[in-house]
Amino acid sequence: MASQLSRIMRPDDANVAGNVHGGTILKMIEEAGAIISTRHCNSQNGERCVAALARVERTDFLSPMCIGEVAHVSAEITYTSKHSVEVQVNVMSENILTGTKKLTNKATLWYVPLSLKNVDKVLEVPPVVYSRQEQEEEGRKRYEAQKLERMETKWRNGDIVQPALNPEPNTVSYSQSSLIHLVGPSDCTLHGFVHGGVTMKLMDEVAGIVAARHCKTNIVTASVDAINFHDKIRKGCVITISGRMTFTSNKSMEIEVLVDADPVVDNSQKRYRAASAFFTYVSLSQEGKSLPVPQLVPETEDEKKRFEEGKGRYLQMKAKRQGRAEPQP
Amino acid sequence: MASQLSRIMRPDDANVAGNVHGGTILKMIEEAGAIISTRHCNSQNGERCVAALARVERTDFLSPMCIGEVAHVSAEITYTSKHSVEVQVNVMSENILTGTKKLTNKATLWYVPLSLKNVDKVLEVPPVVYSRQEQEEEGRKRYEAQKLERMETKWRNGDIVQPALNPEPNTVSYSQSSLIHLVGPSDCTLHGFVHGGVTMKLMDEVAGIVAARHCKTNIVTASVDAINFHDKIRKGCVITISGRMTFTSNKSMEIEVLVDADPVVDNSQKRYRAASAFFTYVSLSQEGKSLPVPQLVPETEDEKKRFEEGKGRYLQMKAKRQGRAEPQP
Amino acid sequence: MASQLSRIMRPDDANVAGNVHGGTILKMIEEAGAIISTRHCNSQNGERCVAALARVERTDFLSPMCIGEVAHVSAEITYTSKHSVEVQVNVMSENILTGTKKLTNKATLWYVPLSLKNVDKVLEVPPVVYSRQEQEEEGRKRYEAQKLERMETKWRNGDIVQPALNPEPNTVSYSQSSLIHLVGPSDCTLHGFVHGGVTMKLMDEVAGIVAARHCKTNIVTASVDAINFHDKIRKGCVITISGRMTFTSNKSMEIEVLVDADPVVDNSQKRYRAASAFFTYVSLSQEGKSLPVPQLVPETEDEKKRFEEGKGRYLQMKAKRQGRAEPQP
16 A cells, blocks of 8 residues: 655745755655555564665656745655665656656665664564566565675774864865754654654755855755665754765766764764765756756875775766666756 | 645644644644645646745634544635635544544635745736535625635724833834743753753854844854753743844844743742843844944933943953954854 | 854744744754753763753844754854853854855854753762953853843743633643744745645644643644634744633543634734634543543633533434444544
């Protein structure tokens, strides 16, 4: 059974130019995913559980959404492994004045069911029924692929962003930014940990600040790299969301975002890395055309290394797109 | 074509006992109604319009909804007259853990399409297509009945809750204002008392209303006197934040703000003063320049005494600033 | 160790002219202060605590902040006494497009650590380490000065804005309540008038406060009478939502709610009635069972007349329900 979620876009959902923040859309995607996967995982009489977001696959923002439009978010379960659920989410924007509808996003999310009695215990997922036999095999491949990729990206954890004084424009230090947020009740599930969508919204917000500082124009989210949620963030934590630019192509910027959680009251627990991802932003003119981006000037050895890695990801993605003959964002 | 809207219920949507506020549900009902009727009224090529709510028929709340449940709101157009649209909305609550679904509301709303170019102009509504012929006749009866009832209840307009005092402009009574706020989960720390910052935000809000009523221009906070928090405000309290103007100089207004907390449910505890402060506001022109302020006219002995005290604080602060050779705000 | 908090300013943070509300800034200042002082007070292994705001020193708003700018709030502990922490907070606004940074506020806040197990117990504060020896002595002077001033201003406590009428419990005056709300961007459609759903949410909120004050239990909305929207409410209005109890049956309360709009800035337009309705509330026990309601005592002729009218509506509705053999809410 599919799950559907719709909402009018309001001024607070958008930037000053009226473009809805990528983070607002990511938050709605995650809410739809959490509903359908929690419902599925409780569909058999067993221990009650809540589905926690473990990973979001790479997501493209195919067309911009504006204030006053209605976002329609639909979610469907496409695969289940023993302990995880894959959800496919589509987002459409509808202009209710002109009737125009556009596909704005396709996203794939992975959820894990956690016991309500003990949120550190992962439960088993009831198997989904496939309409075509190949679906199970295809799903298993996606499951294995993401599992492998999660392992590979674990190294990213050690790294943190440090402030610098009076940096030159176009350097990494110049646009580097952090948001600090005290987790409140409305950020959390009933069981006291932060909704994945809330975290993604903050990640997109900091990436947007980095991009705006760098190119000083109207900027919008073009895509988000796979996001891995390494650990739950609990109520009462302070979270630091740090962003730094890693790479620029002619018309795009890649920003690495790291999320660290700090249990303020509980002294026994140390600060830990909760999530990380790469966001790609583009710069738009007032007419909504994509603008050239000032080139990033990496200074330190680390920055140069990250720039090359970003270039690698950029070229790989470009090749993939050309292979699939899809339009570039 | 039906319109559907779904959302997880959060702590901010409910009271302290976890029951979702009727107002939260009414708001979702209206959003679903506004989407479907705006979409319908723009479905023919004509002048663009937005549907404005004109009336909601009597609505029963059939069963309570709780935090963590998913609200499903579905809307359907059931009748159109020349200038109005009738929308039928159903609300279901779904417990995604147990799978239980309940009908919580059925509502009937009437919308009127207003031209986007001129919101005082009512446009014509494209006729809806009925599946059964009787539907049009039944709808016409409901339309006539509500029209009649609207006329009958017009008398209520003249009636008001509080006696009209009609104070003179520039007096203390004229701009005096109060906010009443029911403390919600997001206003509170994890330990159940209100964040000091939440109280200060409400204090500034009421001071801003007093200042705006007094000088009817764009006003901004210039300074806040020391604020003392006499006592904690606990979850479930109703707080009354009252503001009155005490003094005006040529270009500034001083507003006294008092915060009183009323433990609604706990009968044993009495209303108490929680905080108090003086806010200073200035009036700005469209270019952001500071404007002269209409002089306050104190009437009673108390008001005159407070005016002199305010003048004392103003002169003292002015002297301090000149002593430190600091720029005036 | 300093604490930092950064956030983009959104439409809801500002007034219609785009100036960020002083209250929004005060709220961020307090959040930064609460984080750093709670962290400090828990830095030694001892009883867990949360820092509660006790006082904010006089604060000037040095320059305005606008939507789209990033607010940077940094906090530092500058002094500790046995039971209190002094925090110095600076606020900078950054225009991320032009790079311009401005100091907007300097604030000094005092916190007191309260035990998590018993929030009425004040704990001891671990001493801060000073980099210069004079800092401790200077801090002690500020501590003594504020202590003195707090004592002096205690007289203000007795003073109240509106004369205490001390109405008897169960009368109309006892529970009568008003909310005043300044219409913000997120309350409005793209065309600048308030969503009907926003108005209804506020109407339900005031009805809930009246019902809670009357019966001091957990109360929920049982039904809403037809609501007529007499006139649009435009952006920039102040709306007053007033509620008074009109009738009680054994297990229900009827509350009349009136909405008046006041165009604050536009002097030419007068205050007008925008909507009105009757809400019915019931009182629930902790197990969710409907409780008896204290009987309303109407005092004036008007109150008695409204009581009889309410009784009429109640009996009519009861008859209708029995006619349709529907279950009572």
